[in-house]
Amino acid sequence: MALKKKPVTGMKDMLPREMEVRDYVIGLIKETYKDFGFSSMETPCVEHIENLCSKSGGDNEKLIFKILKRGEKLKLDTAETEMDLIDGGLRYDLTVPLCRYYSNNANELPSPFKALQMGNVWRADRPQRGRFRQFMQCDIDILGEPGNLAEIELILATTTLLGKLDFRNFTIRINDRKILKAMAAYSGFAESDYDNVFIILDKMDKIGLDGVAAEMEESGYAKDAVEKYLNLFKEITNDVAGVRFCKEKLEGFLDAETADGLELIISSVESAKEAEFKMSFDPTLVRGMSYYTGTIFEISMDEFGGSVGGGGRYDEMIGKFTGQNTPAVGFSIGFERIVMLLLERGYELPTTKPKKAFLIEKKMPAEGMLKVLDLAKKERAAGRQVMIVNMKKNKKFQKEQLAEQGYTDVTDCYADSIDQL
Amino acid sequence: MALKKKPVTGMKDMLPREMEVRDYVIGLIKETYKDFGFSSMETPCVEHIENLCSKSGGDNEKLIFKILKRGEKLKLDTAETEMDLIDGGLRYDLTVPLCRYYSNNANELPSPFKALQMGNVWRADRPQRGRFRQFMQCDIDILGEPGNLAEIELILATTTLLGKLDFRNFTIRINDRKILKAMAAYSGFAESDYDNVFIILDKMDKIGLDGVAAEMEESGYAKDAVEKYLNLFKEITNDVAGVRFCKEKLEGFLDAETADGLELIISSVESAKEAEFKMSFDPTLVRGMSYYTGTIFEISMDEFGGSVGGGGRYDEMIGKFTGQNTPAVGFSIGFERIVMLLLERGYELPTTKPKKAFLIEKKMPAEGMLKVLDLAKKERAAGRQVMIVNMKKNKKFQKEQLAEQGYTDVTDCYADSIDQL
Numbered sequence: 117m118a119l120k121k122k123p124v125t126g127m128k129d130m131l132p133r134e135m136e137v138r139d140y141v142i143g144l145i146k147e148t149y150k151d152f153g154f155s156s157m158e159t160p161c162v163e164h165i166e167n168l169c170s171k172s173g174g175d176n177e178k179l180i181f182k183i184l185k186r187g188e189k190l191k192l193d194t195a196e197t198e199m200d201l202i203d204g205g206l207r208y209d210l211t212v213p214l215c216r217y218y219s220n221n222a223n224e225l226p227s228p229f230k231a232l233q234m235g236n237v238w239r240a241d242r243p244q245r246g247r248f249r250q251f252m253q254c255d256i257d258i259l260g261e262p263g264n265l266a267e268i269e270l271i272l273a274t275t276t277l278l279g280k281l282d283f284r285n286f287t288i289r290i291n292d293r294k295i296l297k298a299m300a301a302y303s304g305f306a307e308s309d310y311d312n313v314f315i316i317l318d319k320m321d322k323i324g325l326d327g328v329a330a331e332m333e334e335s336g337y338a339k340d341a342v343e344k345y346l347n348l349f350k351e352i353t354n355d356v357a358g359v360r361f362c363k364e365k366l367e368g369f370l371d372a373e374t375a376d377g378l379e380l381i382i383s384s385v386e387s388a389k390e391a392e393f394k395m396s397f398d399p400t401l402v403r404g405m406s407y408y409t410g411t412i413f414e415i416s417m418d419e420f421g422g423s424v425g426g427g428g429r430y431d432e433m434i435g436k437f438t439g440q441n442t443p444a445v446g447f448s449i450g451f452e453r454i455v456m457l458l459l460e461r462g463y464e465l466p467t468t469k470p471k472k473a474f475l476i477e478k479k480m481p482a483e484g485m486l487k488v489l490d491l492a493k494k495e496r497a498a499g500r501q502v503m504i505v506n507m508k509k510n511k512k513f514q515k516e517q518l519a520e521q522g523y524t525d526v527t528d529c530y531a532d533s534i535d536q537l
Numbered sequence: 538m539a540l541k542k543k544p545v546t547g548m549k550d551m552l553p554r555e556m557e558v559r560d561y562v563i564g565l566i567k568e569t570y571k572d573f574g575f576s577s578m579e580t581p582c583v584e585h586i587e588n589l590c591s592k593s594g595g596d597n598e599k600l601i602f603k604i605l606k607r608g609e610k611l612k613l614d615t616a617e618t619e620m621d622l623i624d625g626g627l628r629y630d631l632t633v634p635l636c637r638y639y640s641n642n643a644n645e646l647p648s649p650f651k652a653l654q655m656g657n658v659w660r661a662d663r664p665q666r667g668r669f670r671q672f673m674q675c676d677i678d679i680l681g682e683p684g685n686l687a688e689i690e691l692i693l694a695t696t697t698l699l700g701k702l703d704f705r706n707f708t709i710r711i712n713d714r715k716i717l718k719a720m721a722a723y724s725g726f727a728e729s730d731y732d733n734v735f736i737i738l739d740k741m742d743k744i745g746l747d748g749v750a751a752e753m754e755e756s757g758y759a760k761d762a763v764e765k766y767l768n769l770f771k772e773i774t775n776d777v778a779g780v781r782f783c784k785e786k787l788e789g790f791l792d793a794e795t796a797d798g799l800e801l802i803i804s805s806v807e808s809a810k811e812a813e814f815k816m817s818f819d820p821t822l823v824r825g826m827s828y829y830t831g832t833i834f835e836i837s838m839d840e841f842g843g844s845v846g847g848g849g850r851y852d853e854m855i856g857k858f859t860g861q862n863t864p865a866v867g868f869s870i871g872f873e874r875i876v877m878l879l880l881e882r883g884y885e886l887p888t889t890k891p892k893k894a895f896l897i898e899k900k901m902p903a904e905g906m907l908k909v910l911d912l913a914k915k916e917r918a919a920g921r922q923v924m925i926v927n928m929k930k931n932k933k934f935q936k937e938q939l940a941e942q943g944y945t946d947v948t949d950c951y952a953d954s955i956d957q958l
Contacts, residue, residue: 119858120585121641124625127581129638131645135577139567146560151890151917153924155942156556160548160671161582161657162602162627164541181583182605184623186661192622198613201622202605204545206583217550220542224552226938228926236582240607250581263927265897268910380903388910437540469572476686482801489689489809496572503574505649506684517647521576 126241126249132521137458138252140465141451142234144280145254152273154232154256159213161236162204167216172407172433176208179239181249206238210255211407211433211446218259219437228261230269234451246456255427257446259434264377267411268384270427270447271395274415277449279391281458283417286424288385289398290413292378293428295362298370299399303345305337313337313345318402325349354396356382362399378411407433411445420457425449473503473523475511477530484534491537547662547670553942558879559673561886562872563655565701566675573694575653575677580634582657583625588637593828593854597629600660602670627659631676632828632854632867639680640858649682651690655872667877676848678867680855685798688832689805691848691868692816695836698870700812702879704838707814707845709806711834712822713799714849716783719791720820724766726758734758734766739823746770775817777803783820799832828854832866841878846870894924894944896932898951905955912948912958 123129130138146156168180183204184190195201207213210233218229233255240249256273258266271288278286296317300310316331323331325346332342348365352358356379363375382395403412403426410429417424427447435441472495474488492502503523508514515526529537544550551559567577583604590598604625605611616622628634631654639650654676661670677694679687692709699707717738721731737752744752746767753763769786773779777800784796803816824833824847831850838845848868856862893916895909913923924944929935936947950958 119588119591119637121637121858123581123637123641124583124585127583129581129642130577130579131642132576132578135579138579139577143564151922153894153922155553156551156560157553158551158556158559160544160550162545162548162659162671164545167540170540181607181625183627184603184605184619186602190619192616192619195613198605198611201613204602206604216540216542216544220544221550221552226942230924238583250583261927263899265906265925265927268906269925272910380906383903384906384910387907388914390914437542473574478684482804485686485689485801485805486808489693489805493809493811501572501574503651504686504690506682506686521647 124249126243128248128250134455134459136465136468137455137463140467141281141455141458145234145277145449145451146232148277148280149232149256149273152230152256152269152276154230154273156232156234157214157217158233158235159207159210159217161206161238163207163213163216165199165202165205167212168205168208170212170436172212172215172436173208174405176239179241180208181206181238181240207235208239209237210235210253210448211257211430214255214257214259214446215434215437215444218434218442222438225259227259228266229259231255231257231259233257246452248452252451253448254451255446255448257444259444260442261445262431262443264381264411266443266445267377267381267413267429268388270445271381271385271413272388272390274425274447274449275385275393276390278393278415278454281454282463283419283454283457284392285394286415286417287394287396288413289396289401289416290378290382290411291398291401292374292411293408294374294410295366295370295378295399296402298362298366298374299345299348301369302366303348304341305345309337314402317400318404320349320400349399352397352399354398356397358397358399374410381411403428405430413447415449417457420453423450424453424457468522469499469501471503471522471525472500473505473518473526475505475507475514475526475528477507477528480529480531484529484531487534487537488529545670547664549669549671555876555880557886557889558876558884561888562702562876562879566655566698566870566872567653569698569701570653570677570694573651573677573690573697575651575694577653577655578635578638579654579656580628580631580638582627582659584628584634584637586620586623586626588633589626589629591633591857593633593636593857594629595826597660600662601626601629602659602661628656629660630658631656631674631869632678632851635676635678635680635867636855636858636865639855639863643859646680648680649687650680652676652678652680654678667873669873673872674869675872676867676869678865680865681863682866683852683864685802685832687864687866688798688802688834688850689809691866692802692806692834693809693811695846695868695870696806696814697811699814699836699875702875703884704840704875704878705813707836707838708817709814709834710817710819710822710837711799711803711832712819713795713832714829715795715831716787716791716799716820717823719783719787719795720766720769722790723787724769725762726766730758735823738821739825741770741821770820773818773820775819777818779818779820795831802832824849826851834868836870838878841874844871845874845878889943890920890922892924892943892946893921894926894939894947896926896928896935896947896949898928898949901950901952905950905952908955908958909950 182202185203359379407430408428409431412428414423414426429445495502603623780800828851829849830852833849835847850866916923
């Protein structure tokens with residue numbers, strides 16, 4: 117079989133320039149989140165196919181890279197369906213594996229458990245610009261904490277990180293699934309219609325209030341309900357006052373605690389935040405995943421023109437593994453989008469060490485080599501990154517290449533002038 | 538399908554305690570290798586099945602996790618062999634993907650290219666204690682440098698790293714495939730027998746000189762050749778003098794440059810090394826992979842009772858992709874073994890920040906919460922990792938748990954004494 121030079125379809129070779137930014141961001145993420153009391157943890161990239169196909173993954177379950185059974189377990193002759201041939205798959209997110217991990221290791225974990233995960237996930241999506249079939253996810257989750265302290269800490273940690281990366285003037289949009297439902301109930305929609313109503317509502321930022329109204333009428337919903345529903349959105353402001361308005365208006369449909377909790381989250385974050393951003397109560401925020409049970413939130417950034425992260429509360433997912441529900445809330449940042457934005461922006465890494473190169477003449481004798489190695493050791497001890505390379509015929513071009521890598525301080529080392537080094 | 542709590546067979550959930558050590562070691566590896574001029578790079582975890590089955594992987598090719606074709610490409614009905622169903626696999630090492638990467642990206646890479654790779658690899662090995670089917674590999678490679686400067690830098694960088702992790706008194710055993718071959722030729726073995734001769738020689742440290750002699754005679758090799766061969770090993774010393782002895786004794790079978798190069802490597806490393814270890818010329822060192830073409834080396838550590846890393850020169854592997862050979866040499870450290878040794882040793886991380894916890898009374902009002910969030914911000918600014926948690930009924934047990942995580946400095950925060958915080 118002929119060898120292939122390109123990476124597999126939809127996946128990417130990471131060049132050194134991008135890796136430098138990635139390594140820096142990874143380091144900063146770990147440091148920042150650990151400062152907020154989160155602990156690193158990791159699950160295998162391969163997960164049981166049963167867990168991946170448990171309906172927690174939504175559409176991602178259609179995009180699984182599936183792994184063939186091995187050895188005697190593989191029965192090609194008698195296999196009737198794909199499932200007879202496979203026993204695992206590459207994880208498509210970090211949340212399903214986290215729930216399995218927690219159910220497997222809860223006895224050895226603190227409670228609440230503040231988890232930090234960074235790892236690749238795989239989705240066999242149609243390849244398109246800027247989206248890859250293997251990409252890094254970066255999630256923080258708090259498991260075992262029912263109170264809104266969890267949401268507050270997740271949002272503070274995430275926004276502090278973004279601030280350290282020089283992102284400003286972004287918005288954290290926040291809502292609660294219970295408010296979504298209360299608004300639909302108040303307006304008179306049937307519970308069985310909620311999912312579809314929210315799918316239409318989710319298009320608000322693209323098609324506007326009129327577009328949403330039109331689609332809802334097309335779907336055959338009562339004009340009264342649609343009008344009552346959309347009038348709510350006209351009245352609700354995107355701040356704490358909006359939350360209070362919901363609390364009053366939706367009385368009987370909405371627990372007072374839900375509104376009070378949301379108000380506490382917004383006001384606490386606004387008061388304690390370490391970065392320049394805005395909290396915005398957004399009653400049109402839906403978020404796709406069906407597993408969310410309470411608060412939901414998303415990072416909007418004008419620069420990017422879309423979401424660069426999001427999360428929410430999913431109090432019923434761990435229970436699928438353990439039989440007992442455990443409060444859980446997570447925040448995932450779009451690592452790849454953030455790296456892309458930094459690269460586009462020509463982000464200067466703040467922590468790069470100075471670089472120093474030694475060019476060695478080809479016929480350098482052993483004692484000259486030792487001298488250079490010794491000088492290199494001293495340069496490293498003084499905090500520099502040191503490159504030693506053999507001199508090429510086209511020294512000018514070689515130096516240009518080195519300069520591109522940041523090695524502008526270059527010493528030529530010749531055999532007949534070792535003493536002068 | 539029932540959900541499964543355990544990770545897939547042979548793979549491992551990483552608990553926070555182990556992750557702390559892993560994160561620290563990863564950070565130190567990146568910093569140290571970058572100081573030696575290496576650049577991070579990454580390939581996708583999924584590789585073309587053609588590349589994985591190109592006979593460069595030796596026995597690892599039998600252990601591939603294979604990935605099913607997707608969508609319309611999957612033809613279950615007409616598939617005759619496994620290969621009809623799959624198009625990719627999880628990489629079993631970082632060397633094959635590196636060669637593909639270099640062949641795909643050489644135009645955008647400096648020459649020589651000093652690559653640093655850290656990433657998971659997968660092998661469906663029989664599960665056994667301390668060996669897992671997913672494990673981290675950590676390789677440095679220098680591509681495009683024919684001279685022995687490459688070996689010297691790889692060994693210095695690797696041993697400097699081990700020194701920083703407080704490993705001492707280990708040995709770098711070094712040999713050259715060309716010396717192996719010259720010794721066999723000098724003794725009168727037929728070239729077609731070399732591979733088998735080396736397989737037997739490789740058992741020297743387990744079965745000794747007599748055992749090797751016995752196996753060689755069993756294999757039917759001429760007594761003369763075996764005797765001449767084994768006498769060589771009795772005469773060769775494990776130092777530069779041993780290399781010089783080979784150079785003289787094997788004249789006509791061995792290029793003088795090979796011996797001179799090996800001597801230069803050993804003496805340069807001994808002179809410039811930054812850690813406490815020994816270079817040892819070991820003519821019995823074989824290393825399994827068939828792709829090595831020149832120098833080969835291995836780290837021996839008494840603590841571990843085996844190899845914790847190794848590498849060598851493989852000048853002909855990139856040519857399989859490009860049609861043109863490119864000098865290449867790499868050094869891989871056994872990341873998982875190193876982490877295991879550190880954990881067993883109860884290694885204290887030198888860079889851990891001090892930790893501070895706040896326990897909040899459950900009924901804390903918003904203003905109290907804000908006060909604590911503000912104090913936490915100040916503690917982080919002062920360089921501490923801060924944990925804020927809601928107080929539990931069994932506060933004593935909660936504090937014991939926190940202490941286990943390193944949070945011994947704990948402040949109780951009550952609503953009625955916010956002012957005193």
